Amino acid sequence: MSAPIGNPQEDFLVLDDVHTHFDMGKDLITRASKGVVKAVDGVSLTVRKGEILGLVGESGCGKSTLSRTIMQLIRPTAGHVWFKGQDLSAMSDAEVRRERINFQMIFQDPYASLNPRMTVLDTLAEAVKTRHPDLKRDALRGRVADLLRTVGLNPTHMKRYPHEFSGGQRQRVAIARALAPEPELIIADEPVSALDVSIQSQILNLLKRLVRELDLTMIFISHDLSVVRYISDRIAVMYLGRIIELGDAEAIVDRPLHIYTKALMSAIPEPDPRTERSRERIVLSGDPPSPLNPPSGCNFWPRSPTPHDERMKHVEPPFEEAAPGHWVAACPFCAPAAPVPQELART
Amino acid sequence: MALLEVDDLTTYFHTRDGVVRAVDGVSFTVDRGETLGIVGESGSGKSVTCYSLLRLIPEPPGRIERGTAMFDGRDLLWLSRSELRKVRGKRISMIFQDPMTSLNPYLRISTQLIEALQTHEDISHRDALKRATAALEEVGIPEASKRVTRYPHEFSGGMRQRVMIAMALITEPDLLIADEPTTALDVTVQAQILEIIKQRQNDLGTAVILVTHDLGVVAGTCDKVLVMYGGREMESGTAEEVFYAPRHPYTRALQKTIPSLQAKGQELYTIPGLPPDVSKPIDRCAFYPRCPYPKTGKPAGERPQLEEITPGHCWAACGYCDSDAPIETVLARADEVVDDALPVEGETPA
Numbered sequence: 001m002s003a004p005i006g007n008p009q010e011d012f013l014v015l016d017d018v019h020t021h022f023d024m025g026k027d028l029i030t031r032a033s034k035g036v037v038k039a040v041d042g043v044s045l046t047v048r049k050g051e052i053l054g055l056v057g058e059s060g061c062g063k064s065t066l067s068r069t070i071m072q073l074i075r076p077t078a079g080h081v082w083f084k085g086q087d088l089s090a091m092s093d094a095e096v097r098r099e100r101i102n103f104q105m106i107f108q109d110p111y112a113s114l115n116p117r118m119t120v121l122d123t124l125a126e127a128v129k130t131r132h133p134d135l136k137r138d139a140l141r142g143r144v145a146d147l148l149r150t151v152g153l154n155p156t157h158m159k160r161y162p163h164e165f166s167g168g169q170r171q172r173v174a175i176a177r178a179l180a181p182e183p184e185l186i187i188a189d190e191p192v193s194a195l196d197v198s199i200q201s202q203i204l205n206l207l208k209r210l211v212r213e214l215d216l217t218m219i220f221i222s223h224d225l226s227v228v229r230y231i232s233d234r235i236a237v238m239y240l241g242r243i244i245e246l247g248d249a250e251a252i253v254d255r256p257l258h259i260y261t262k263a264l265m266s267a268i269p270e271p272d273p274r275t276e277r278s279r280e281r282i283v284l285s286g287d288p289p290s291p292l293n294p295p296s297g298c299n300f301w302p303r304s305p306t307p308h309d310e311r312m313k314h315v316e317p318p319f320e321e322a323a324p325g326h327w328v329a330a331c332p333f334c335a336p337a338a339p340v341p342q343e344l345a346r347t
Numbered sequence: 348m349a350l351l352e353v354d355d356l357t358t359y360f361h362t363r364d365g366v367v368r369a370v371d372g373v374s375f376t377v378d379r380g381e382t383l384g385i386v387g388e389s390g391s392g393k394s395v396t397c398y399s400l401l402r403l404i405p406e407p408p409g410r411i412e413r414g415t416a417m418f419d420g421r422d423l424l425w426l427s428r429s430e431l432r433k434v435r436g437k438r439i440s441m442i443f444q445d446p447m448t449s450l451n452p453y454l455r456i457s458t459q460l461i462e463a464l465q466t467h468e469d470i471s472h473r474d475a476l477k478r479a480t481a482a483l484e485e486v487g488i489p490e491a492s493k494r495v496t497r498y499p500h501e502f503s504g505g506m507r508q509r510v511m512i513a514m515a516l517i518t519e520p521d522l523l524i525a526d527e528p529t530t531a532l533d534v535t536v537q538a539q540i541l542e543i544i545k546q547r548q549n550d551l552g553t554a555v556i557l558v559t560h561d562l563g564v565v566a567g568t569c570d571k572v573l574v575m576y577g578g579r580e581m582e583s584g585t586a587e588e589v590f591y592a593p594r595h596p597y598t599r600a601l602q603k604t605i606p607s608l609q610a611k612g613q614e615l616y617t618i619p620g621l622p623p624d625v626s627k628p629i630d631r632c633a634f635y636p637r638c639p640y641p642k643t644g645k646p647a648g649e650r651p652q653l654e655e656i657t658p659g660h661c662w663a664a665c666g667y668c669d670s671d672a673p674i675e676t677v678l679a680r681a682d683e684v685v686d687d688a689l690p691v692e693g694e695t696p697a
Binding site: 058059166168196197198199200201202204205208223224225226227229230231263264266267268269270271272273274276277281283284285 | 388389504533534535536537538539541542560561562563564565566567586587590591600601602604605606614615616617618621622
């Protein structure tokens with residue numbers, strides 16, 4: 001799959017044909033291979049400094065595995081991850097650990113990602129020390145207080161334990177923990193899906209403000225396109241371990257090209273009874289197929305609402321630039337590239 | 348008379364840390380073939396409302412304090428155990444949020460589907476199995492006759508939720524209560540499941556109570572909406588009324604927080620503060636501490652009464668905020684605070 005790869009030496013974060021496969025091992029008795037789960041199957045991507053890249057897809061599409069591969073928590077089985085000109089995938093574990101203070105992660109469930117037996121102060125102080133190991137008690141506290149203020153919490157609460165905070169506040173603590181080592185890249189894996197709508201918007205605003213003020217770069221992973229649309233500069237749509245569409249957030253939302261993106265867009269319920277009752281839905285049949293024997297060729301064909309064409313099972317669609325900066329894996333059989341909209345054609 | 352008329356339903360949990368007023372005087376009606384959406388954030392009492400109707404509240408600590416729920420002329424809240432068993436699963440069925448935990452992993456799908464039939468109807472095993480297979484076909488499970496004898500783990504999440512729907516509808520109930528039926532599912536699968544519920548509702552004329560936190564889901568499927576907050580009704584009416592002419596500050600604020608309704612690049616509107624702590628008595632509008640509207644006075648020590656704006660469109664009229672103020676000026680004071688610390692304490696009403 002050809003793809004929009006930048007220059008690994010210059011660009012901020014470059015993924016070059018990254019594969020993360022999990023070998024399921026052999027059957028105990030028959031010794032037959034149980035197969036290989038192709039969680040990430042050839043992803044090439046460039047993340048620019050200072051942008052928020054949204055990564056959307058259904059559960060099981062490999063978006064979390066991809067984020068963990070970037071973090072090098074799972075090593076890729078093939079391909080390279082270049083971070084500021086360094087090939088992370090070629091580094092030793094110890095080197096990666098040193099480098100990791102520059103890229104941090106926020107997880108979905110703040111109930112599970114904070115140690116319940118450590119106070120907020122302990123948790124954050126430990127994270128601060130990865131960057132400033134020599135910081136002494138008072139300075140450390142001052143830094144933790146600053147962090148709490150940055151994420152909108154009261155520094156007087158630093159002696160509290162995670163259970164003494166509400167879900168939204170706990171997610172703020174998790175964000176503060178990610179910020180503590182002063183990273184340049186933050187990967188947020190479904191950071192708001194466990195939260196209520198009214199709290200969700202607080203966290204989204206906070207993340208957006210932090211990226212701007214602290215000059216961060218963020219990869220924002222979610223299954224909720226409406227949230228991703230709001231926060232992201234660019235959006236990458238993932239399906240079965242591959243990126244099938246990539247472009248500016250507006251372009252992806254307003255002029256989706258791949259039929260899967262269109263279906264995903266049309267499945268989001270709009271909070272408006274009239275449009276909701278009159279709109280045309282592209283309802284996909286079935287569930288996302290399993291990444292342990294993914295369909296051949298254009299991997300979307302089993303769910304495509306268009307008539308099946310035998311050829312699409314054999315031809316892997318190329319990843320092409322359909323409009324400037326708007327890439328799509330256009331399968332000529334199931335997702336005929338949409339005609340370029342009028343307003344684009346003119347510019 | 349409506350199929351279900353709930354009046355002043357009140358369910359408290361008497362815990363060691365005090366009385367949790369999970370549902371505090373909620374009233375609504377559902378007609379045959381109609382869909383009522385109950386919307387609210389977590390802790391707003393929407394699930395407990397549904398559980399109370401079928402008396403699935405763990406007692407103790409829970410207790411239905413007062414109220415009536417007239418279902419076809421009989422009060423569900425005061426049925427005897429044996430009468431209740433005849434209603435549950437036969438005339439009123441329920442679908443739960445998590446299809447992974449609400450199916451028994453040790454039993455075949457067929458056993459679980461047939462159980463409801465054989466409990467309520469005098470039917471032979473062979474006929475029941477036929478009905479079970481047909482029920483699976485109706486919810487769109489391919490190769491139903493083969494898959495009916497499989498175990499739950501052999502189905503995907505979306506398929507399992509279909510099985511749950513088939514199971515709930517196999518006895519052709521009058522009322523289906525769906526508690527967040529699509530929250531655990533992907534959007535594409537959610538669209539399929541909602542479509543199936545709608546279709547089966549049309550076929551059978553079932554009334555549906557759909558509990559959800561997603562206003563989008565409500566807009567697409569519900570005829571009537573009940574907005575809950577802090578265990579109380581904030582607003583109720585037809586979907587059109589609640590979406591296009593919301594009256595209660597909470598309903599308006601909730602609509603404003605949805606990302607898809609916001610212009611890109613703008614700061615998202617947020618409701619400051621935290622949901623109320625229902626373990627303390629709230630003797631005023633439950634939303635008052637977070638209400639973004641200009642305050643016009645100190646709330647007196649009583650909760651707002653429901654007021655009818657147009658027939659069927661009600662709101663809990665607080666009277667201590669200027670809820671006629673244009674929404675734009677209200678929204679100007681967006682996200683600044685956040686130091687909401689823990690439960691809002693010390694704020695005692697005058």
